[in-house]
Amino acid sequence: MKHVIYALLFSLITSVLGTLLLISPTGRHLEENLGLAVLFKLRGRSQAPDNVVIINIDEVPATHPGFSRSPDKRSRSDYAELVRRLNNLGAAAIVFDVHFAENREATEDFLLAREIRQAGNVILVEKLVRHTLESRTNSRDNTAAVEAVEVEQLIPPIQILAESARALAPFPLPKVPIRINQAWTFTSMGDIPTLPVAALQVHALKRSKNFFTCLQQYSPAGFINLPVSIDQTLAESGLVEAMRQTRGILQHSAPFKIPQNSPSALCSAQTPEDLQIIQALVDVYTGGNDMYINYYGPPATLTTYSFDDMLSARTSMLSVNNRINDAVVFVGAARASWSEQKDGFFTVFTQSDGLDLSGVEVAATIFSNLMDNRPLRPLHPLPSVLILSTIATLACLSSVLFSPLVALYTLAGIISCSLVVMCFFFSMNGIWSPVIIPLTVIPVGAYFSGSSYKYLQSRRERKHVQKALNLYLPANVVEEISRDPSFIKTADRRVHGICLLSDAVNYTSLSERLSPEELSSLMKRYFRVIFRQVNNNDGVVTNMIGDTMLAMWPSPQPHIGLNEKACRAALHILSASEAFNRNNPDQALPTRLGLHSGYLLMGNIGAEGHYEYAPVGDIVNTASRIEGLNKLLGTWILASGETIEQINGVASRFMGTFLLSGKSNPVTIYQLLPEKMDITSADERVHCELFPEALDLFQKRKWAEAGMTLQQCLDLQPNDGPSRFYRELCRFYQRKPPAAEWQGIISVSK
Numbered sequence: 001m002k003h004v005i006y007a008l009l010f011s012l013i014t015s016v017l018g019t020l021l022l023i024s025p026t027g028r029h030l031e032e033n034l035g036l037a038v039l040f041k042l043r044g045r046s047q048a049p050d051n052v053v054i055i056n057i058d059e060v061p062a063t064h065p066g067f068s069r070s071p072d073k074r075s076r077s078d079y080a081e082l083v084r085r086l087n088n089l090g091a092a093a094i095v096f097d098v099h100f101a102e103n104r105e106a107t108e109d110f111l112l113a114r115e116i117r118q119a120g121n122v123i124l125v126e127k128l129v130r131h132t133l134e135s136r137t138n139s140r141d142n143t144a145a146v147e148a149v150e151v152e153q154l155i156p157p158i159q160i161l162a163e164s165a166r167a168l169a170p171f172p173l174p175k176v177p178i179r180i181n182q183a184w185t186f187t188s189m190g191d192i193p194t195l196p197v198a199a200l201q202v203h204a205l206k207r208s209k210n211f212f213t214c215l216q217q218y219s220p221a222g223f224i225n226l227p228v229s230i231d232q233t234l235a236e237s238g239l240v241e242a243m244r245q246t247r248g249i250l251q252h253s254a255p256f257k258i259p260q261n262s263p264s265a266l267c268s269a270q271t272p273e274d275l276q277i278i279q280a281l282v283d284v285y286t287g288g289n290d291m292y293i294n295y296y297g298p299p300a301t302l303t304t305y306s307f308d309d310m311l312s313a314r315t316s317m318l319s320v321n322n323r324i325n326d327a328v329v330f331v332g333a334a335r336a337s338w339s340e341q342k343d344g345f346f347t348v349f350t351q352s353d354g355l356d357l358s359g360v361e362v363a364a365t366i367f368s369n370l371m372d373n374r375p376l377r378p379l380h381p382l383p384s385v386l387i388l389s390t391i392a393t394l395a396c397l398s399s400v401l402f403s404p405l406v407a408l409y410t411l412a413g414i415i416s417c418s419l420v421v422m423c424f425f426f427s428m429n430g431i432w433s434p435v436i437i438p439l440t441v442i443p444v445g446a447y448f449s450g451s452s453y454k455y456l457q458s459r460r461e462r463k464h465v466q467k468a469l470n471l472y473l474p475a476n477v478v479e480e481i482s483r484d485p486s487f488i489k490t491a492d493r494r495v496h497g498i499c500l501l502s503d504a505v506n507y508t509s510l511s512e513r514l515s516p517e518e519l520s521s522l523m524k525r526y527f528r529v530i531f532r533q534v535n536n537n538d539g540v541v542t543n544m545i546g547d548t549m550l551a552m553w554p555s556p557q558p559h560i561g562l563n564e565k566a567c568r569a570a571l572h573i574l575s576a577s578e579a580f581n582r583n584n585p586d587q588a589l590p591t592r593l594g595l596h597s598g599y600l601l602m603g604n605i606g607a608e609g610h611y612e613y614a615p616v617g618d619i620v621n622t623a624s625r626i627e628g629l630n631k632l633l634g635t636w637i638l639a640s641g642e643t644i645e646q647i648n649g650v651a652s653r654f655m656g657t658f659l660l661s662g663k664s665n666p667v668t669i670y671q672l673l674p675e676k677m678d679i680t681s682a683d684e685r686v687h688c689e690l691f692p693e694a695l696d697l698f699q700k701r702k703w704a705e706a707g708m709t710l711q712q713c714l715d716l717q718p719n720d721g722p723s724r725f726y727r728e729l730c731r732f733y734q735r736k737p738p739a740a741e742w743q744g745i746i747s748v749s750k
Helices: 002-025 026-041 076-088 106-119 159-164 195-207 211-217 222-227 230-237 239-250 272-286 307-313 318-324 360-372 381-401 406-430 436-469 474-484 508-514 516-536 558-584 617-633 684-701 704-718 721-735
Strands: 052-056 093-095 122-138 145-155 167-170 182-184 290-292 304-306 329-333 493-504 541-543 548-555 591-607 611-616 637-640 652-659 665-670 745-747
Touching: 002 026, 002 381, 002 436, 026 406, 026 436, 052 307, 052 360, 076 093, 076 106, 076 307, 076 329, 093 195, 106 122, 106 159, 106 290, 122 159, 122 195, 122 474, 145 704, 167 195, 167 684, 182 493, 195 239, 195 272, 195 329, 195 360, 239 272, 272 360, 290 360, 304 307, 329 360, 360 684, 381 436, 474 665, 493 516, 493 617, 508 516, 516 541, 516 548, 516 558, 548 558, 548 611, 558 591, 558 637, 558 665, 591 617, 617 637, 617 665, 617 721, 652 684, 684 721, 704 721
Parallel strands: 052 304, 052 329, 093 122, 093 329, 122 167, 591 637, 652 745
Antiparallel strands: 122 145, 182 290, 493 548, 493 591, 541 548, 591 611, 637 665, 652 665
């Protein structure tokens, strides 16, 4: 449950950050210039609409008189013939993306103007140019200030053609090295409709001769402000002015839908398709000044015919006639090669060879988007945030709850499914949902946060495990196993070590008398006391069984300093256990200790899934035998000669040489004496004078003299165990002397 809560918290943070990025300029730039390209790339080429046709103005051959690459330099009589033929073929509107800016031969200009006037559905493009003017103003201190003012200016075609056209409209597009994703429907200069919108209005007029009256019929009361004599407005001010007035009224009116199932004779709209076009135009009027372009594909996707082919006999083909009839025809230059292209625009379908969509193709695409009411519709911010939050939640949950590999597969599935759904709605309805941030930034952020959480969690767990293992294993072993588990099987190391083995007297009797809970509590307190002495002297507790503890001071080579630390630890354990027993008289645990040193193997002992890290070698067994010798000698701390030789600051008493049980080599044994002794006491005389003298006599087989000296020791110190042991041994040897080859070694049997 805790992981789920953290995952939801991460998803909330990720969603908030993702939302802020999505609404930021950087996020909008990413989605518009990268995300939109991804959706178009996945969708691919879309079916070309039937309602629009492009007439490509082929280049005039170089051998042609008056050769020029500019489309408006072609013969005006050719354009006149094209208009006549298109009108005869039933074109709903003819849109020229050619700026007829110069007067030509009067006869040809007149001929083209006549055909345009007779067609009654021709729209000519106006050129929109921007000028920067300097404005000078005088301030109060009589100094002149110069301000730069940007002014837009429409340059119409020549007068005779402008007066003959049904409408004049600009078609501004950004001609800079950026991708064109948006287009203007109305200019900022007086709400003038652009070329595609004017084409849509002309097409609507063909569908409904009384289009503006039709609006009044289906409009709510708010449309009473429409001009009563709209036809007079059309005649006096022209179509563009009527459109501007209509837009101004519709912009301040409540939105409405024209019924599709009740065509009106008054509107001369006899089919639902007619009313659909009228509704599309109403949506354009009531919408904003710009739109996102829903491209159909790369250059030449839209139905395109050659200018010269249209003037030839091939125009009699039935297929051409059917395509032109009731279609809006755009006339302009659509080159097939980037080297010939003079009017190209960078879009999502710009080809790898550099071929862009031409201006006339962009205009035709925008018109078709408007007429079918299928421009790109950016998803509303609220659904976008919901999508982003959903993906963030799923991604964070999978990243936190699953393993890294499973989380990656899950994220890939989430991204793939989301992308399929987004592409479906993009292809079917033109709904453009954000892609880059929800499907890349959010999953990456979620995976990073989930991985970071799991990493920190694993570190925390590792520390907990290490802390727990440190209670059972040396710290360096825990570190090695954490780094490489194979250390369990390859950890054997030959080291020199000092082994200290302790044994608690009375443990057996206490275990019989106390309950398991009481015994456990007692041993925990006892081990806490003696472990502290080992740790304080840089030792390592490697094992414990019941009341027995094994501690180690390992090093690569013999180290006198470690021997001294081990001996001091033994003395401190003895003092600490005595203090413990004074505080717990009814549960006293007197402690015997044995020390031995030498080379041994430190490693993991075990098999079949269970291992223990412990020392292996004769050193451990010998330390155990030395500890057991305490009981025989009546001492508490015994150490081998290898352990105490050359160390300083630790008092000791020579106990002799013993052949311990199960051993073939004798061991020299010393008793460690308390650190603080009264040098004037009887203990000092026994330890330093009488007992060494007695041992010397013992070694010389002088049993009687040795026995008398040992009795003197007992008179001074009745509780001296070694003196009692040797006195009894002297009496035994008096009765039964050892063999002649005896060298003073005492054999101890178990």
